[in-house]
Amino acid sequence: MPVITIAMRTGRTLGQKRELVAKVTEAFVGTCGGDADGVWIDILEIPAEHWGIGGRLQSDLLAGAGPATPDE
Amino acid sequence: MPVITIAMRTGRTLGQKRELVAKVTEAFVGTCGGDADGVWIDILEIPAEHWGIGGRLQSDLLAGAGPATPDE
């Protein structure tokens, strides 16, 4: 029954997404019970220019000086 | 006032989306009242490799053996 939405920056490989879905499902079932088939995950890939942190676009933070961005 | 977000797999035609929006709006107004103009819908199209079910990517489930996926 949980629906887990992962909004993350573009750039991961298919392999990383495969592992991410497996591990997050495991994390949910292992702590909150239920059945893996009842865990749905959707990944929203969002480019850096559509993320804002501290009032700035992440793409700008990555391009130049500025506070470190949660850069993953 | 309702905002209805439909996260669904890529692959429907424009015609299906047109009908979907009409029918879902009808469903809301017919059961919860209010005015059709006050019903906003947004469709998030998500590819199969960004859906996870039972710990597996839906793209993998569709490509090979494995439990039937809510395959629409």
Place this chain on the structure above:
Amino acid sequence: MPVITIAMRTGRTLGQKRELVAKVTEAFVGTCGGDADGVWIDILEIPAEHWGIGGRLQSDLLAGAGPATPDE
């Protein structure tokens, strides 16, 4: 596979929600195919003071003069 999130104002009865879920599921399956069991819906009930329209809280719009609010 679709996850349909209905963010709506508080105040509907259980019966309305029962019908809403049935009709929206029907609307999806009837236009986009797939199986009803593969349609998940979650309802987010949001009070009028947590909705904003035209820069004003809906609770304020409902309490006093002001443009008609999509009042359902």
Place this chain on the structure above:
Amino acid sequence: MPVITIAMRTGRTLGQKRELVAKVTEAFVGTCGGDADGVWIDILEIPAEHWGIGGRLQSDLLAGAGPATPDE
């Protein structure tokens, strides 16, 4: 701590998004306190054919006669 998700129609420039992120962050910190670095914003760009208003696709409303659409 707030996560502010802005679901809007495609078509804005990078400059508009830059300003939007700055001003919305300012709006939050100025009214609700906290630190700008603790305000995360994500922009979901949605094409007109994936928005529904009054039971119609926004792309159809924009293409032909019909009630004015919140056309921005």
Place this chain on the structure above:
Amino acid sequence: MPVITIAMRTGRTLGQKRELVAKVTEAFVGTCGGDADGVWIDILEIPAEHWGIGGRLQSDLLAGAGPATPDE
């Protein structure tokens, strides 16, 4: 940078939520890299009468006969 939203049924303990947040953060960082401090999670607790599966309220499915619900 990821924002992970976990929409789940009401009923978990604080301890389960503590572990869930720890394990999901670990799952993300372990597969997609980045820093744990850059992983934000929000939990949306949704009662059974606000979940719909196969056109029925989950609360109705739990109360009476009917197909097994992803009952966690």
Place this chain on the structure above:
Amino acid sequence: MPVITIAMRTGRTLGQKRELVAKVTEAFVGTCGGDADGVWIDILEIPAEHWGIGGRLQSDLLAGAGPATPDE
């Protein structure tokens, strides 16, 4: 047409929410154009025990030692 969802921690006053909605609407219209009436905002109030940062519940971070939390 934008729908702006503000997921924030519980604890703001009605007056802060009133101002927040006004200022965020202004921020959108001022940078991206369109009409204030076409800007919908919903506020999701989420308690500290339902926020996770760096793998820990925000309520735990607020209660004891630990890295400063984006504490607003």
